[in-house]
Structures are given as structure tokens and as C-alpha cells.
Amino acid sequence: PTNHFRVDGSSSLWRVDCRAKGGSPGFKVAIFGAAGGIGQPLALLMKMNPLVSVLHLYDVVNTPGVTADISHMDTGAVVRGFLGQQQLEDALTGMDLVIIPAGVPRKPGMTRDDLFNINAGIVKTLCEGIAKCCPKAIVNLISNPVNSTVPIAAEVFKKAGTYDPRRLLGVTMLDVVRANTFVAEVLGLDPREVNVPVVGGHAGVTILPLLSQVKPPCSFTQEETEYLTSRIQNGGTEVVEAKAGAGSATLSMAYAAVKFADASLRGLRGDAGVIECAFVSSQVTELPFFASRVRLGRNGVEEIYPLGPLNEYERVGLEKAKKELAGSIDKGVAFIRK
Ligand code: NAD
Numbered sequence: 370p371t372n373h374f375r376v377d378g379s380s381s382l383w384r385v386d387c388r389a390k391g392g393s394p395g396f397k398v399a400i401f402g403a404a405g406g407i408g409q410p411l412a413l414l415m416k417m418n419p420l421v422s423v424l425h426l427y428d429v430v431n432t433p434g435v436t437a438d439i440s441h442m443d444t445g446a447v448v449r450g451f452l453g454q455q456q457l458e459d460a461l462t463g464m465d466l467v468i469i470p471a472g473v474p475r476k477p478g479m480t481r482d483d484l485f486n487i488n489a490g491i492v493k494t495l496c497e498g499i500a501k502c503c504p505k506a507i508v509n510l511i512s513n514p515v516n517s518t519v520p521i522a523a524e525v526f527k528k529a530g531t532y533d534p535r536r537l538l539g540v541t542m543l544d545v546v547r548a549n550t551f552v553a554e555v556l557g558l559d560p561r562e563v564n565v566p567v568v569g570g571h572a573g574v575t576i577l578p579l580l581s582q583v584k585p586p587c588s589f590t591q592e593e594t595e596y597l598t599s600r601i602q603n604g605g606t607e608v609v610e611a612k613a614g615a616g617s618a619t620l621s622m623a624y625a626a627v628k629f630a631d632a633s634l635r636g637l638r639g640d641a642g643v644i645e646c647a648f649v650s651s652q653v654t655e656l657p658f659f660a661s662r663v664r665l666g667r668n669g670v671e672e673i674y675p676l677g678p679l680n681e682y683e684r685v686g687l688e689k690a691k692k693e694l695a696g697s698i699d700k701g702v703a704f705i706r707k
């Protein structure tokens with residue numbers, strides 16, 4: 370028989386759908402862009418997450434193959450695939466968490482903002498679907514340029530009357546993952562012992578690592594500070610150049626996305642003390658959106674922490690970051706309002 374797999378994951382032969390419907394413990398999670406460079410390893414890792422009971426994989430291409438493949442893993446989550454615009458609403462209905470890595474990646478010589486023209490429209494369409502089908506879902510937005518796509522999503526939700534700023538999070542986790550790795554290298558520590566807050570946004574100088582607040586407490590020479598700040602700010606470009614035209618970070622991003630999604634789900638479950646950095650609606654600065662440490666809970670972002678004491682190097686970096694961020698945020702807002 371060739372019919373084991375159907376794109377919508379249904380079969381009258383299987384009791385698995387009863388398990389999915391019967392409220393087995395866990396959350397319903399959808400990945401949009403699931404057949405892509407990030408989407409595939411992200412789907413693999415989310416299928417392994419015990420907090421996930423149902424996993425929806427949506428893309429405009431290749432979801433039947435990816436879904437068939439992932440669905441053979443003997444882990445708890447029930448996997449269903451959705452292909453193309455006409456299945457968008459089914460893919461979204463009932464979801465608790467929607468993760469969006471849909472859109473084109475950079476090639477060498479491009480900035481993240483060069484992706485705006487294509488990715489802005491993709492994010493707009495997907496967010497219109499979310500507003501209609503699962504307005505209470507937590508959204509983890511990965512598509513670049515994050516500094517503009519998050520304001521775009523917010524405007525779409527406002528227009529639809531469903532905007533809850535606590536539920537919309539731009540994923541900047543990869544900056545933290547990189548910062549932990551690079552700082553651990555310099556300090557000669559295990560990266561798992563290191564925690565570096567990274568604030569601002571997710572592009573070039575808007576990525577602002579707060580090296581004065583690294584845990585465990587430590588100090589850096591000026592040379593180390595400059596090297597680490599530059600390496601963290603250019604981590605994405607380092608991968609884009611190494612891949613030489615074959616795309617941008619996908620594997621480390623899938624790892625970071627799962628780390629962040631898992632934190633979002635632990636927050637939804639009601640766990641205490643779930644704190645990560647994310648690009649969110651914020652009053653930490655005069656800008657309407659800013660990345661900083663946030664506490665995640667049953668409603669998404671429950672608390673946003675202030676930046677804390679900055680040294681002179683970080684204060685200068687903050688001013689540069691805010692200047693660029695303001696333009697990227699305005700560009701996203703204007704895309705919907707115009
Ligand atoms: P990719 O091209 O490998 O995959 C993107 C996927 O999106 C493709 O499968 C494509 O078919 C799909 N897609 C396109 N239009 C769609 C639509 N309308 N609906 C659903 N899916 C659609 O790219 P990638 O390497 O996976 O990167 C995806 C995005 O993530 C890029 O914008 C990239 O810049 C961004 N990114 C962000 C971070 C971050 O830290 N936030 C890190 C890495 C990459």
C-alpha cells in the first residue's frame with residue numbers, strides 16, 4: 370500500500386487521531402516554514418519535546434515528505450502536515466504555539482534588511498491567518514528582519530483586533546546562544562555554565578551583548594570586549610559567508626528556536642522563573658519594541674526586566690542600537706499602515 374501517509378495526517382484506520390483529540394497532556398505546536406533549512410531540524414527537535422502533544426508542519430512546498438519522515442519517530446507528539454495556502458487555516462486552528470521560520474535567508478553581501486521585501490509579505494499573510502484561527506496562540510517569530518517583522522505582526526494583529534503584546538515574541542535566542550559559546554571560549558568555561566544577556570534587536574549593531582552582566586561574574590579586557598561584541602554582532606554573517614551562498618544559520622538556529630519554544634511552553638505550563646531574552650513590545654527604552662530579558666508565563670511575556678547597570682562601552686552601543694532599531698521598527702509599521 371502506498372497510502373500510509375496523508376498530508377492532513379488522517380486515516381480511519383488509526384486511533385492516533387483519537388489520542389490527539391482526546392487531550393493527551395501537552396501543547397499543540399505549529400511550525401510555519403517547516404520544510405526549510407531551519408524548519409526541518411526544528412521539526413525534528415520539537416517532535417522530541419515531551420511538552421508537545423500535536424505538531425503541525427506547514428509549508429508551501431515539500432511538507433508531505435518532511436511530515437512522513439518526522440512522523441516515523443517513536444516519540445509522543447502526533448505529527449500532521451499541511452501544504453499551501455488552502456491548508457493554512459487547518460494548520461493553525463487550535464494551536465497553542467506557532468513558530469515561524471518561513472521566508473528567504475541571506476546570501477553573502479546581503480543585510481537582513483535586504484530580505485524585507487519578500488519576507489514582510491510572507492509574515493503578513495501568516496499573521497492574518499493566526500489572527501483568524503488561533504488569536505490566543507503564542508507566536509515565536511524567527512523570519513528576518515526580526516527588527517521589522519515583529520512590528521509587522523503587531524500591526525496585523527492590531528488591525529484584526531486580536532493584538533496581545535504579551536503573546537508576540539521575536540526570537541533573538543541565537544544571539545544569546547552564540548554569546549554564551551564565544552564568551553565561554555574566551556573564559557575557558559563550559560558554555561552551559563555561561564549566561565550572557567543580549568539586548569536591543571537582531572541585526573548588526575542592534576545586537577548588544579551586556580558583557581558586564583555575564584554570569585558567572587567575570588571581567589574582560591577592552592580587547593576582549595571589542596572582540597566578543599563584534600563576533601556576537603556578526604555571528605550570522607560569519608555563517609552566511611562560510612555557507613557561501615547556500616543560506617544562513619539553520620542548525621544552530623533550530624537549536625536556539627527549540628530552546629526558546631521549550632521556554633515558551635514551560636511558561637504556558639505555569640513553571641516559575643522561566644527567563645529568556647526576546648524582542649518584544651517594551652517600555653524598557655523609548656522604542657516601542659526592544660529585546661531584553663523577559664519572564665515567560667501562562668500568557669506569554671509576564672514581566673520585562675530593565676537593562677540594569679551598563680558600562681560606558683555598553684551605553685555607547687545602546688545609543689547606536691536604538692538609532693538603527695528605530696528605523697527598522699518604523700519600516701515594519703509603515704508596511705502595514707501605508
Ligand atoms: P529556507 O529558505 O531554507 O526555508 C524557508 C522556508 O520557508 C522554505 O521551506 C519555504 O518554502 C518556506 N516558505 C516560503 N514562503 C512561505 C509561506 N508563505 N508560508 C510558509 N512557508 C513559506 O530558509 P531558512 O534558512 O530556514 O531561514 C528562514 C528565515 O529565518 C529567513 O528569513 C532567515 O533570515 C531567518 N533566520 C532568522 C534567525 C533568527 O535568529 N531570528 C536565524 C536564522 C535565520
Ligand code: LMR
Binds near residue numbers: 609
Ligand atoms: C542569524 O543571525 O544567523 C540569522 O539572523 C540569519 C542571518 O541572516 O544572519
